[in-house]
Amino acid sequence: MVGEEDPVPKYFPREVVEQSLQDPQLERYQGVKEEYLVEAKSCPNCKAPPDKLRWVYVREAPQPSERSGAHSNREGYLLICGACHLQVDFFCERR
């Protein structure tokens, strides 16, 4: 049965996003929004333009079970639609 559940996170798990929202260090990245605005998608659900979406700089913590030195911690700008709780777009800065 599906329906009442929140949409499945597209790019990052919810915990990662929430963690990033609370990290004051990540606020300084907000300035480059204009750079990405031209490429950013609108919300597929409510058609909110990227300008109206929430821009969050997300940094994924390195996995504790790191194997063979492979780093999988991505970071970049995540666009979230506040109304739909949808991860609309992601611009990777580093992987």
Ligand SMILES: [Zn+2]
């Ligand atoms: Zn939306």
